[in-house]
Amino acid sequence: MRSIARGLGLGSAAMALTALTALAWPxxxxxxxxxxxxxxxxxxxxxxxxxxxxxxxxxxxxxxTLVCAxxxxxxxxxxxxxxxxxxxxxxxxxxxxxPGRGAACTREWNPVTVTADGxxxxxxxxxxxxxxxxxxxxxxxxxxxxx
Amino acid sequence: MRSIARGLGLGSAAMALTALTALAWPxxxxxxxxxxxxxxxxxxxxxxxxxxxxxxxxxxxxxxTLVCAxxxxxxxxxxxxxxxxxxxxxxxxxxxxxPGRGAACTREWNPVTVTADGxxxxxxxxxxxxxxxxxxxxxxxxxxxxx
Numbered sequence: 157m158r159s160i161a162r163g164l165g166l167g168s169a170a171m172a173l174t175a176l177t178a179l180a181w182p183x184x185x186x187x188x189x190x191x192x193x194x195x196x197x198x199x200x201x202x203x204x205x206x207x208x209x210x211x212x213x214x215x216x217x218x219x220x221t222l223v224c225a226x227x228x229x230x231x232x233x234x235x236x237x238x239x240x241x242x243x244x245x246x247x248x249x250x251x252x253x254x255p256g257r258g259a260a261c262t263r264e265w266n267p268v269t270v271t272a273d274g275x276x277x278x279x280x281x282x283x284x285x286x287x288x289x290x291x292x293x294x295x296x297x298x299x300x301x302x303x
Numbered sequence: 304m305r306s307i308a309r310g311l312g313l314g315s316a317a318m319a320l321t322a323l324t325a326l327a328w329p330x331x332x333x334x335x336x337x338x339x340x341x342x343x344x345x346x347x348x349x350x351x352x353x354x355x356x357x358x359x360x361x362x363x364x365x366x367x368t369l370v371c372a373x374x375x376x377x378x379x380x381x382x383x384x385x386x387x388x389x390x391x392x393x394x395x396x397x398x399x400x401x402p403g404r405g406a407a408c409t410r411e412w413n414p415v416t417v418t419a420d421g422x423x424x425x426x427x428x429x430x431x432x433x434x435x436x437x438x439x440x441x442x443x444x445x446x447x448x449x450x
Contacts, residue, residue, distance in 0.1 A: 198366035200378070202347045202421030212427060219345035219422040221368040221377060229378075230368060231347070271427065273420040274349030275366040280359060280418065282429075
């Protein structure tokens with residue numbers, strides 16, 4: 157356990173993990189995908205597509221779940237590809253959200269916003285990106301928001 | 304579609320839904336649990352347990368997904384019970400988080416924080432509750448954070 161905490165660069169995590177995993181968790185059976193609490197840093201996200209440019213209060217039209225640890229899963233249509241993109245770009249998700257260079261879109265302002273909320277590698281994550289209109293979303297570079 | 308938008312009390316949603324569902328979504332097959340984009344308001348959450356009292360930057364020890372529409376699912380161990388609690392208490396989640404009255408816990412300060420992030424009935428949601436120590440979490444009233 158200590159080596160995992162070190163690998164994540166979390167100095168005080170080992171103690172916290174030790175304290176918490178010593179508890180008898182209610183409903184432990186089947187709770188974590190691997191059945192253990194501390195062998196991997198959890199990664200679970202809700203990805204949404206919101207009408208308009210206000211991610212906080214807009215109407216969410218579609219939402220999927222994406223789990224990346226211990227293995228890709230969730231209701232996302234391409235969880236393995238989406239998790240790979242997250243691993244490669246977790247600190248600059250705009251790279252996989254924004255439309256590709258070859259996309260031919262008008263400049264009409266009819267915004268849609270994509271969001272990613274939850275936990276990524278043991279830390280909470282909240283991300284949003286607004287497209288000028290749905291054409292941009294249709295031509296998103298990556299698989300992450302392709303649902 | 305218009306009647307659903309009305310049911311949600313979202314005046315401009317009908318237009319937005321019309322515009323977006325007219326698109327050819329990439330990877331639509333299998334994306335939404337029901338295979339359609341707009342027949343229900345999405346409800347998908349990531350529930351986490353974080354060491355300490357800082358939900359924003361603390362280390363997330365465990366995380367599960369919970370999907371409540373069109374039917375309960377996700378990696379939560381009791382999705383049906385958790386979704387029922389959310390439906391009954393979505394505007395006052397403290398009621399299902401805090402320990403029951405009969406719980407016998409010390410007052411030692413060793414906080415753990417539970418979080419819920421994602422989409423609830425078509426709107427983004429972010430919730431957190433801090434227990435003074437893990438005993439409070441073990442005696443949480445409801446099923447929602449019992450994982």
